Amino acid sequence: MLTHPTLNQLHALGLHGMAKAFVDIQASGDAASLGHAEWLALLLEREASLRHDKRLSARLRYAKLRQQACVEDIDYRTPRGLDRALFAQLAEGSWIDAHANLLICGPAGVGKSWLASALGNKACRDNRTVLYQRVPRLFSELALARGDGRHQRLLRALGRVDLLILDDWGLEPLDAAARHDLLEILEDRYGRRSTIVTSQLPVDQWHALIGDPTYADAVLDRLVHNAHRLELSGESLRRVRAQQAARTA
Structure with a gap:
């Protein structure tokens, strides 16, 4: 009853x-x-x-992660220079507690976005807030937001998440507005939050990519000096898997 x-x-x-x-x-x-x-x-x-x-x-x-990826599913057998011990340490998340950054560099197709998404997924499971953004689309969205009153709100959202993933950095040079926005985002996050950046370009080319030397110094000072690095190499995994599928067929 x-x-x-x-x-x-x-x-x-x-x-x-x-x-x-x-x-x-x-x-x-x-x-x-x-x-x-x-x-x-x-x-x-x-x-x-x-x-x-x-x-x-x-x-x-x-978070809107680009890939449905988990750190438990990573294939360490693929020859791409992934440091297993370092990645296992990164998956534990203590670097996020320390407000450090992570830079993942390597040629197209070696799994940079997948690895970043896997770390983002693990951070979500560890009760951290995460946001994924493709850099070209992000700066286009911020440029549009200047005209409709959403600009400051978007910057605040980017500044407050525990882990921000900036994917595909370096596909195109930055204009003045994008340089300013990038510096504002990193300034808000410096020493308070963590950021993952993925790029096909090595870090030593980022200064020239930013364009303005003053902005480049300020951006890299906030992004690089306290960052862990994953330097990947090898063939595109997409190409390798396509070739394997073709041979199987």
Whole structure:
């Protein structure tokens, strides 16, 4: 007789995980063998698990990661110069707590975006906020936002996430507005948050890419000096897998 009133009360309080656990325990036939403390522990465990899953789903939706990648799925057998020990250390996330940065460089197709997305996924699972942005699209969006009043709001959003992923850096030179926006983003994040940058260009070419020497010095000072680096090499994994698929066919 208490089932329906209890369920109604749990749902009214927003305790949907506890309500589901209540129904499952009753249906399993184990209810009579459990003491009050065991009942409560099971209900609380299910509620905590449901809330954790909802928060994780929300973080992943907000992050908009380019790849559905997980650090547990990384293939270390592929010859691309990936330092396994360093990457395992990065996956633990202590560098994010220390507000350090990570630079991932290498030719097209060696998995830079995938690795960045895997670290972003792990950060989400570790209860950190993450946001993925492709650099060309980001600066186009910021340029449009100047005209419709969203510019400062977008900059604030970029500044407050625990981990910002800037993918495909260096595909095209920066104009004056993009240089200014990049410096503002990195200034807001310096010493407070962490940033991943992926690029086909080696770091020693970034100064020329930024264009203005004064801006270049300021940007690289905030981005590079406290950064870990992954220097990748090898053939495009897309090309290799396409060739393997063709041979199999």
